[in-house]
Amino acid sequence: MAGLVAGMVGAALGIGGGVILVPILHLGFGFALADAVGTSLLVIVGTSIAGAAGYLDRDLVMLDVALELQVGSMLGAVAAALAAPLLPERVVAAVFAAAMVAAALTLWLRRGGEGGFFLPEEGARRWTARLLAPAGGAAAGLLGIGGGLVQVPILRLILGLEMRRSVATSTLMVGWTASVAGWIYLQRGAAAPEALPWVLAGILLGAALAPGLTVWMPRRLLELGFSAAALYGAYRMVLG
Amino acid sequence: MSDPSRSLPFLLRATGLAALVGLGAGAAPWEDAALAARIGLILLLAAPWLVVVWSAATDPGDAVWRRPLSIVLLLAASALVLVTLWTGRD
Numbered sequence: 001m002a003g004l005v006a007g008m009v010g011a012a013l014g015i016g017g018g019v020i021l022v023p024i025l026h027l028g029f030g031f032a033l034a035d036a037v038g039t040s041l042l043v044i045v046g047t048s049i050a051g052a053a054g055y056l057d058r059d060l061v062m063l064d065v066a067l068e069l070q071v072g073s074m075l076g077a078v079a080a081a082l083a084a085p086l087l088p089e090r091v092v093a094a095v096f097a098a099a100m101v102a103a104a105l106t107l108w109l110r111r112g113g114e115g116g117f118f119l120p121e122e123g124a125r126r127w128t129a130r131l132l133a134p135a136g137g138a139a140a141g142l143l144g145i146g147g148g149l150v151q152v153p154i155l156r157l158i159l160g161l162e163m164r165r166s167v168a169t170s171t172l173m174v175g176w177t178a179s180v181a182g183w184i185y186l187q188r189g190a191a192a193p194e195a196l197p198w199v200l201a202g203i204l205l206g207a208a209l210a211p212g213l214t215v216w217m218p219r220r221l222l223e224l225g226f227s228a229a230a231l232y233g234a235y236r237m238v239l240g
Numbered sequence: 241m242s243d244p245s246r247s248l249p250f251l252l253r254a255t256g257l258a259a260l261v262g263l264g265a266g267a268a269p270w271e272d273a274a275l276a277a278r279i280g281l282i283l284l285l286a287a288p289w290l291v292v293v294w295s296a297a298t299d300p301g302d303a304v305w306r307r308p309l310s311i312v313l314l315l316a317a318s319a320l321v322l323v324t325l326w327t328g329r330d
Contacts, residue, residue, distance in 0.1 A: 042281075042284065045284055045285065045287070045288060046256060046259070046260070046284060048288055049252055049253075049255070049256035049259075049284075049287045049288060050253070050256060052252060052288070052291065053249040053250075053252040053253045053256070054249070056248055056249045056252070056291070057249045061291075063291070063295055067292070071312060074316065172288070172291060175287075175288030176288050176289065176292075179284075179285045179286075179288050179289070182285065183285055186281070193263065193266070193277060193280075193281055194266070194267050194277070196263045196267075196280075196284075197260060197263040197264040197266075197267050197280075198267075200260060200263070201260070201264075
């Protein structure tokens with residue numbers, strides 16, 4: 001059920017499943033936050049495989065860009081995944097709450113159109129992207145969320161890739177990053193692989209049903225519903 | 241001759257599906273459930289890296305593979321898969 005909701009809402013709104021799945025597993029199903037993050041990372045690997053295959057079919061993935069940023073992203077993910085158990089759960093929960101609020105805000109900011117912050121010089125853009133890439137990995141390693149919040153803006157706004165190419169390239173990168181961070185959580189015993197087939201099947205089914213959801217529910221209502229749920233989830237994350 | 245890059249999405253989907261089957265079999269109550277779950281996890285964690293390996297194998301002269309960082313990444317990925325194979329949890 002958690003996977004179904006995360007897959008359906010995530011695909012309908014174009015946001016990563018992790019930002020929905022982690023709070024559902026933690027607040028709704030009583031998973032420890034670290035277990036929810038670890039499980040979410042393994043699920044993200046599965047959704048990345050499914051998504052990347054489709055984008056590769058359509059030649060939308062920029063492999064050279066993905067590889068260039070991936071080393072930094074992986075280092076960020078490994079550092080965050082190793083540091084996560086050293087941080088109090090309340091701190092991780094507070095950072096996650098901030099990410100949920102950011103995800104809700106991003107939905108509304110996107111309505112403003114396709115504007116972007118483009119550095120004029122190619123070299124400056126590439127170095128800025130390389131320096132920011134570890135932040136995307138760290139978000140995955142600490143919070144179990146995909147690249148939508150960090151990697152897509154880096155690819156779109158800093159490197160100036162088309163939106164669909166940014167999403168496609170980020171989808172592949174997220175699979176690499178989540179596989180490394182997920183492996184660290186798995187080795188630590190902070191993941192629930194036995195829940196994986198059901199959550200993954202739910203996410204894939206939810207993503208397939210998402211177009212139907214957007215037909216009978218206006219997008220604006222979905223955005224409002226998600227924003228309200230994200231703010232409530234952020235409140236519960238911080239105050240328990 | 242078919243374009244090798246066309247085979248990659250199929251390979252990725254097939255590996256993902258095999259991982260899901262393995263994980264599903266691992267969640268079922270039977271004697272080899274732990275082995276099935278381990279195989280499923282290894283396939284799941286290795287699948288995204290197929291893209292890197294496939295690209296390096298089918299187009300080694302590509303500009304991507306003239307960068308040292310790409311080689312570092314491939315080695316890191318290989319190490320991850322090997323360590324997972326070696327120490328995989330039940």
